[in-house]
Amino acid sequence: MFSHLPPYAGDPILSLMEQYLRDERPAKVNLGIGVYADGQGAIPVLATVRAADAELAKVQAPFTYLPMEGHAGYRQAVAQLLFGADQPAPEHLAVVQTLGGSGALKVGADLIARFFPQPTIWIPDPTWDNHIGIFEGAGFKTERYPYYDAQTKGLAFDAMLGKIAALPKGAVLLLHPCCHNPTGVDPTRAQWEQIVDAIERGGLLPFFDLAYQGFAQSLDDDVWPVRECLRRGIAFFLGNSFSKIFSLYGERVGALSVFCPQKNEAANVLGQLKLTVRRNYSSPPMHGALVVAKVLGDAALRTQWQAEVETMRVRDMRSKLHQQLSRAVPDRDFGFLLRQNGMFGYTGLTVAQVDRLREEFGVYAVGSGRICVAGLNDGNVARVAEAMAEVLRG
């Protein structure tokens, strides 16, 4: 019955995690998957999450079904966090709770594929691998636009803008509003303005993937490109994830927001999103969304959470790795580590060097040369710097 099924080649990030868990060397270091670990190397349960959880446990609500679109209080809290004081009126905004940021991409992709035949999405080169999987899985063709310049280890801005400006009307454009995965390289505010100009002029449909709000500058600054589209009345899709910024990975908490500039379009968009959810998994899970809604809806908890987000911004580990690598390999410039935003460092290591890091030193990085800086701590950073220096010396 199943002999025609080929083996699964594995996922560049999740299969690496499986391999890491199987590794029996005590000194192994996981810099593969994008997960924040604290100074002791443990995945934290945030104090605000604990507090919200304790509150929720006091009144044991029944485990009923949530509506297809998710929990109403959660959806409101999400819109407030994303759009702040600029929050559009309900007739312009459709928000559905999703299974993490991945679920938001999938629900959005399915919706677009149903109403815009033979869709193509333009994704940055490089991007998070699963963008290709999710959009091609939903029937999209994927095309790339220039993004990263390996020479300068910065943004290939002119090439990027040139490509975006030449896209056909209605083209779907995937953008990382902050903390670009995997490179950590983000456009400046002035560059974003030019990108939004090109989107507006070309009549493009931006699809923002926001998994790291607050990990670059601040909760508000990091969504500036999205709010600028809103201000200008440009329709967009926005998927957001609470996996990283609430350390709620396994709870699968996210949302998809669609901004509809034309009055009353949001009702039909929301209806079609509900249908998309219904025919996929019917309705989303409850617990993680209740926790997030509780924290965001309580002024004191929200302020405390903001401080917790700041502690997960990993600037100090970037500096430490930069310092130790610069000392170990003085003829190389590691300044890019300090310029990159978010959880990741894009090192420029080759596949062979990444393999050597893993096999000889037990240091796990993604094949693209991406390391998760949020996996470093005072107990392992020296060892990682030494191992990286060793493979760089060849």
Ligand code: KET
């Ligand atoms: N978007 C981006 C840009 C992203 O980096 C991730 C996860 C997601 C969406 C998915 O979020 P979630 O809420 O878990 O569905 N990235 C890390 C984990 C992974 O690959 O699944 C990573 O890049 O390591």
